[in-house]
Amino acid sequence: MNPLKRILGFARPHQKYLFLSIFFNLLYSLLNIFSVATVLPILGLMFGTVEEVNTSARPQYSGDFSDFFAYLKDAVYYNIQLSIDQKGVTYVLALLCITTAFAFLLRNIFRYLGAFLLVNYRVGITKDLRTAMYKKFLVLPVSFYTEQRKGDMVSRISNDIGSVEGGIMGALVDIINSPFMIISSLVTLFILSPQLTLFSLLVFPVMGFLISVIGKSLKKQAYQAQAELGNLFSIVDETLKSAKIIKIFNADKMLLRRFNQSTENWKDYSIGMSRRRELASPTSEFLGSVTILLITWFAGVEIINHRSMEPETFIVFIALFFQILDPAKKLSSAISSIQSGLPALERVSEVLDYDLQVHEAPNAAPINDFEKEIEFRDVGFYYDTD
Known part of the structure; x- marks a missing residue:
């Protein structure tokens, strides 16, 4: 499977x-957009760039979806202007700050609840996976344990399932959260400035390509590291069970060499895997920083030459784009973690998918009682040729 x-x-x-x-x-994603959007009128009031709105006529919605966001913005500024006329700029500024603070509070509460529920999801799956593997151990034939090393089996039910939980299940939080954040922020960026958003997205395909290359190289290193860790556990298991024989034959130096070689191999594989995994996050962060600088240059040219954007809109745009960088970085790290956890899942699946080999005949006759004797004919014994 x-x-x-x-x-x-x-x-x-x-x-x-x-x-x-x-x-x-x-x-959480919706409140994240709302909390950042409320900063826009706050900055406009502080910079004095909010133009006085005519409050004699309330904004009307045309019914066309393409005009919805423009209508929404006009309606917000209309109500802000009414409040300014009635209670003054200072009161409105304080009210907007309190509203933004409350939005940030609710946003983080929803973020916590989402992460908390995913912990139950992750731990429940891990518990069921470990239980299924132990049940498989109980029904496997004796021949399986003569072919497989017991230390490797201990490693699979402990370290490999632990790697599945930490690598695959642990990345679920970012795999689920990050796309919502990225999509909702991109929609808001398109509303603020379609041209600037399209320009800023040019680097994303490059980022995705680099992260995928790093992720593929992780899988091979992770499988080798997990297999070597199983070999290491097998050596420890043999040493503990055969301590007397080791002492009698003075084989401690030979076993120490085997153990040192195994730990050295594991160290090399683990270091190689960690180097590649840690490379994913800085790479995405660097590409994101380059994107921010390119956006600043492009927007600066537009603002200086054409006055196509208000300063507060540009600041909110940059703030929203920075909010994309963090989930994008987490998403790339999560993909790398999944790639490093897949080999451990494959090792666990090898045990769960193992054919029991002992199959009862479909038309076997049941034996209800024992009458005389059991006779073995043409039964022999031999060692494997290897």
Whole structure:
């Protein structure tokens, strides 16, 4: 069975936590846009760039969806102007700041609830996966344990499942949160300035290509590291079970050489994997910083030459784009973590998919009682040729 399909099968009983988490993350994304959008009139009032709105006629919505956001902006500034006329600029500025603070509070509460529910989702799947593997251990034939090293099996049920939880299940928070944040922020950026948004997106395909290259190289290193860790556990298991024999034959130096070689191999694989994984986040951050500088240059030319954007709109645009960089960086790190966790999931799946080999005949006759004797005919014993 495909390892990812197996995870989805274990996830089915815990779907309620996932759906609730998605709901709270949607609210978090909406409030994130609202909290940043409320900064726009605050900056306009501070810079004195908010033009006085004619309050004699309320803005009217044409019914066309393309005019909805323009109508929404006019309606907001209309109500702000009414409040300014009635209670003054200072009062309106204080009210907007309080509203923004409350939006930030609600946003972070929803963010916590979304992450909290995903913890239940992640831990529940990990628990079921470990239980399924232990049940498999109980039904596997004795021949399996003669072919496989016990230390490697201990490593699979402990370290490999731990890597699945930390690498794949742990990345679920960012895999679910980040797309909502990126999409909602991009929609808002398009509303603020379509030209500037299209210009800023030019670097994203380059970023995605570099992260995918790093992620693919992680998978091979991670599998080798997990396999070597299983070998290391096997050496420890053999040493503890055969301590007397090791002492009798003075084999401690030989085993120490094997252990040192195994730990050295594991260290090399782990260092190589960590280097590539840690490279993903700085790469995305650097590309994002370059994008910010290019946006600043492009917007600066537009503002200086054509006065096509108010200063407060540009500041909010940059703030929103910075909010995209963090989830984009987390998303790239999550993809790298999943790539490093997949080899561990494949090792766990090898045990869960192992054929029991001992199959009962479809028309086997049941034996209800024992009458005389059991006779073995033409039964022999031999060692494997290798």
